[in-house]
Ligand SMILES: O=C(O)C1=C[C@@H](OP(=O)(O)O)[C@@H](O)[C@H](O)C1
């Protein structure tokens with residue numbers, strides 16, 4: 001369970017920010033690297049990993065299965081071991097752990113009991129459970145296709161072809177693919193259903209598998225991973241570009257400048273789409289050797305965008321939209337109802353609670369800017385609700401953020417980073 005903490009008064013910006021904000025590593029890359037390193041033939045190092053609740057949970061889960069994951073606060077040294085139970089795995093509220101770990105547990109011998117936070121039991125899991133069974137693993141649940149469940153491993157999984165409906169989460173596909181080289185026949189995942197969200201995250205899975213020496217072929221709604229060894233290699237982790245959203249957004253809200261150093265010239269991270277999205281809102285965006293610099297011209301426009309591929313950017317973009325000069329329409333994000341919380345409902349309730357005008361659409365949000373007032377902003381154990389609240393607080397006096405510590409899911413030092421950014425204005 002995440003700890004709750006006293007309300008955080010989100011600071012108002014009293015002038016344009018002018019700051020360089022180095023960011024910790026990507027959650028999505030760190031948790032993929034941990035899985036691939038645990039499945040590899042030899043020890044390897046993950047450099048500049050994210051150390052946060054979600055990644056510590058992944059490290060803990062892999063340790064519980066017999067993997068060595070060492071290193072106090074910086075790099076992680078991963079020593080693959082024989083995967084075995086009995087073990088208990090806590091996935092917290094981490095989508096990457098609840099969807100990526102069970103296929104690894106299926107490779108272990110013994111019973112692996114998997115559970116998480118109360119909300120984790122409500123997040124969609126059915127396609128992973130059904131697919132693992134179809135691939136030859138034994139999974140015992142209460143018939144709900146949800147957490148908690150137990151994987152009874154025999155030390156090997158036959159693998160083969162499986163059809164899933166991954167319209168609810170790309171992580172169903174990624175989870176099956178990441179462990180697939182170690183399945184006896186490899187795995188071919190075929191998707192049937194409404195479109196799979198989060199294409200960049202799928203590209204990240206394929207890229208990192210290939211970086212580990214796996215043979216991966218992809219087509220439309222089909223991914224094939226051949227059986228084979230997973231190569232040990234160093235995993236350098238890029239800064240988390242999705243976690244850049246609120247800092248870069250602060251440049252837009254205050255008419256200031258924010259630079260995020262280390263922004264990769266080419267990446268599979270969805271946060272890279274911020275360049276185009278913030279540009280469409282009127283930001284001046286420059287990618288160079290110093291990193292990504294965003295400058296706000298003063299006022300800024302709303303956004304009409306399909307965020308299906310970059311859903312995790314929604315909470316911060318919605319907060320920006322509430323402060324913009326014109327209305328916004330964010331679509332393609334029905335699947336956010338299954339995220340840390342129902343993000344569409346949470347954003348409507350909390351922004352409207354401050355006097356906003358946000359309406360829920362079948363697949364998104366319509367946001368009409370209005371003068372906002374202070375009040376308590378509830379965060380529903382969702383790190384990105386804390387980030388969204390901070391953006392609103394830049395321009396609205398008296399925003400009190402409930403349980404700010406929940407931001408530690410992916411960015412434990414957030415409030416300090418935020419305060420330092422404002423201090424350097
Ligand atoms: O694979 C990943 O690392 C992720 C995939 C996405 O999940 P969904 O496709 O469920 O939105 C994203 O929202 C999540 O934050 C991280």
Ligand SMILES: C=C(OP(=O)(O)O)C(=O)O
Pocket residue numbers: 093094095096312339340384410
């Ligand atoms: C949806 C998110 O996380 P998770 O990996 O738990 O799905 C997110 O970080 O916005």
